[in-house]
Amino acid sequence: MMAPARSMLPTGWLLWDTITIDRSEPQKRPEQVKTKAPLFRSVIGLAAAMLGASAIHAAPTLDLHFPAPSEATGSQREAMTSFRMAVGPFGADGIPTTLAEGALDQSAYRLQTADLSTLELLQPLRAQIKRAGFEVLFECETEGCGGYDFRYGTALLPEPDMHVDLGDFRYLAAKRIGPHGDEYISLVVSRSQDNGFVQVTQVGQLAQPAPRFTASTKTPLAAPADQQALSLPAKPVVSDLAGLLAQGQPQVLEDLVFPSGSADLAEGDYASLQALADWLKANPDQSVTLVGHTDNDGSLAGNIAVSKKRAASVRQALLARYDIPADQVQAEGVGYLAPRDSNLTDEGRQKNRRVEVMLTSTK
Incomplete structure (x- = not known):
């Protein structure tokens, strides 16, 4: 099913290595104009989940291993939604999309590398996605995606969680048929002068939220979790x-x-x-x-x-x-x-x- 891009963004979670903090903070995804993109994900083990009396069984979440040390910067999740995933470059009619339905998991990561190009960040992630049985539907780079229009027609987590260089980003969308229906994944990959940035969007039963994550033995790269959860930004004061x-x-x-x-x-x-x-x-x-x-x-x-x-x-x-x-x-x-x-x-x-x-x- 193809249509100009529009999408929805769910309620907010902060992901941190293997720790999840529920912020219970509803957020809205912007109306999409005409699109553009970057992405990455750290190793997180999800327990299987059952939601409500309907007892929906979730397929395993696809865990991606990054080519550099990574820090989870933010995540948005929704138990059941419709999401239009870009499957073509921006054109006269906007961005071609396919309708994906199911649980939505959208997570952003910062990679600690100043040396790897966006292609070097994307290649190992693409290989893992293919090994997991996904078929690539669409892949593009910067101007081949549609440049500015593609990036601003694509729903992304906000800065600084997800940063996109308008002159250097890549996008990939893939699909597989899972035990409970179609499963989709997309990557947006970009970088700044000092870091790589990756956003991973998963839709379908593979993205079914779990109530908890497995414990981590790694030292978090970010600030302590309690500070992340409680230190909300102060409202700017208007001067004279x-x-x-x-x-x-x-x-x-x-x-x-x-x-x-x-x-x-x-x-x-x-x-x-x-x-x-x-x-x-x-x-x-x-x-x-x-x-x-x-x-x-x-x-x-x-x-x-x-x-x-x-x-x-x-x-x-x-x-x-x-x-x-x-x-x-x-x-x-x-x-x-x-x-x-x-x-x-x-x-x-x-x-x-x-x-x-x-x-x-x-x-």
Whole structure:
């Protein structure tokens, strides 16, 4: 069954080596525009599961062995859902997909390697998938996938859990017939300057969630599990935006949220936008420009396009939600040309992905 890509994202779990933390935090998967991709997975043993009175028996989860030390960064799961998996490159009609149904397991991993290419990351994973009886339905690399449109039409876990370099990523989708029906798996593989990144999506009875994982004897590569579960990010504080804008100082809109794989601003209330809207209404003779910024992964042209789309999405929110006149707000993007932190670390690159507002004229 083929159709333009749309998909759904389930409730959240954090995976960690062989430890699972249920965050009980519903999340939504973004509407897919037209798609693009990267991926990897560590060795996790799942116990068999039975769900509810129906006693659904799960086939074994496919465990992939990575070609470098790996750290599980995040996971999303759903007991039963429909999922459209990409099986072709982005084209005039969007991304061809096939309908997969069953339990959904979507997990992201960071690989500690600065030397392996995306092909070297993908090859051993592909071999393991084939040995497990899967038939490859589709495989592509960057522009062969559809570049920007493929990546942003593919549902991914959010940064920094899953990072995709727009100029260097690979995608693979495969299928096998299992004891309880069709089973699907897809990989998105990419990298940053210091690490490899892999997202594994499994749909079907092979992905049936189990109540617990086997105990691990390995030292976790991430922070302690209790810190991961309880140290939720603090809500950004809105500074004196009005006063600083009046002084001509650009301000970062720190609380903005963009769904995974999307350049569209997520629905919700943003204190920074409310403050900016109030200031614009109180100063109708002044105008501002929203400026999108990215990290330095990928080409300059691609990053400028992404940064401008995000700034444009914020502008549209100001116009639609707060009734700001169109001539008071402009949107531009400069890609990676104006970093506020080092691009040599994941933390720095995350800070560099932002939208700023600056005063541009006084009528």
